[in-house]
Amino acid sequence: MxxxxxxxxxxxxxxxxxxxxxxxxxxxxxxxxxxxxxxxxxxxxxxxxxxxxxxxxxxxxxxxxxxxxxxxxxxxxxxxxxxxxxxxxxxxxxxxxxxxxxxxxLKAPHTLGSKSLARKKHELEMRDGRTYSRGEMYAVSHKKPNGSFINEDAYNNNKKLQAAIKDSVSENEAFQKVFGKEKHGYVRSMGLGVTPSQINRSTRSTSSSAESEQIKEMQEEINALKEKNSKIDELTQAIIFLTQRDKARTKEIELLMQMQNFSGRQGLESPADGRRSSESSYRIGDNGTSGGTN
Known part of the structure; x- marks a missing residue:
């Protein structure tokens, strides 16, 4: 013994x-x-x-x-x-x-009697087919059979806890905000076999996971911005190319128009040139006859 x-x-x-x-x-x-x-x-x-x-x-x-x-x-x-x-x-x-x-x-005693919290949690999860969180188990273990809290302290604790859960990285952090640091070898609303050191590791793991997720999201945003900027650069280069091409075409058109105008001017005769041509056709030769045919 x-x-x-x-x-x-x-x-x-x-x-x-x-x-x-x-x-x-x-x-x-x-x-x-x-x-x-x-x-x-x-x-x-x-x-x-x-x-x-x-x-x-x-x-x-x-x-x-x-x-x-x-x-x-x-x-x-x-x-x-x-x-x-x-x-x-x-x-x-x-x-x-x-x-x-x-x-x-003790201001807010639990209402489970001799039944362990772990056993109650297991029964609920088997019945409902889902996992019950630490925050949910606090409410379960401090309510009467009719669904009301055992006293006002338990009700207020649960109210503070649920508000802290919404504003905290993890439920473990929320519990510490409301109830203080865990006692040696015992963790509230977790049952037997769970120690504060395990909870701290879980909290660090959760925080690390959350930080990793945030980093991943930020990296995805950066990659999206890079891709968007790349597309903007491609569009900018395309616009520059089209603008330069249009300018080149405009110059080609202007050059063609200038050449056409020049050719047109070369093909037209002045009135003086016409008269000289007519006079030469009817000029009297030395033998007294006209240059025309009979």
Whole structure:
């Protein structure tokens, strides 16, 4: 018997995982194993807590409480002795008292009871055939069966959360804006097996993905502008070519017209030239006869 789960040797945990889980189910030794061991730790802790409050009485002496060990639950007496001694330690009692005070201060408790958030999420996704986001699960886990929130604090938290989700890069960032940084080993509205380090990696990955998408869109816009400018350059060159060609044709037409005008002037006779030609036709020769024929 060990005082706490963290004192259980890693080999013992691995043997439990391989014999009770891996032997009967198709799982991997990464995230699945982490989830199984986290779930086992929670159930181990809750079971011991339930047994202690059911069988231990603070108004009875230690010896009598030890004699009243939960034999009917299959708990060995030696294990019960170790756990009772652990619970009676001053350090343990201070931790228990602090946890009770923290639970009393909790303004917006969840409404899932003993059902885990991961199990509830899985049930909803199987029923509706879609994925439920972290933001949606906060609302689900803080509502009554009639659909209303458990109290005003839960309602206001959800309202702030949904507004933050719209203005944030990711839901993880929105949760930190509304509720603050995640506690060690626990992430709100994600259930067992999920740690803050995993969420941070996911957030960085999401941010990097969003930045990459923005860069891709900007590059596409640049390429589109380059293509448009290329087409504009082609049109400009075409206009210049057509303009130069039209100017050349205009010069050719002007030259042809000048040549035509020049040829026309060469083909016309003046009146003086006509008279000289007529006089030479009827000039009297030396023998006294005209140059014409009879």
């Amino acid at each position: 060990f005082e706490s789960w963290k004192n259980v040797p890693a080999d013992t945990k691995t043997k439990f995982y391989e014999s009770k889980i891996k032997r009967h189910f198709l799982v991997d030794d990464g995230r699945d194993k982490d989830f199984v061991l986290a779930s086992a730790a929670r159930k181990w802790k809750d079971a011991r807590h339930t047994l202690f409050h059911e069988f231990y009485r603070w108004d009875l002496p230690l010896e009598e409480n030890i004699q009243n060990y939960p034999k009917c639950r299959g708990i060995p007496e030696n294990d019960w002795v170790v756990y009772v001694q652990y619970r009676r330690k001053e350090k343990t009692q201070k931790i228990s008292q602090k946890n009770s005070q923290n639970r009393a201060k």
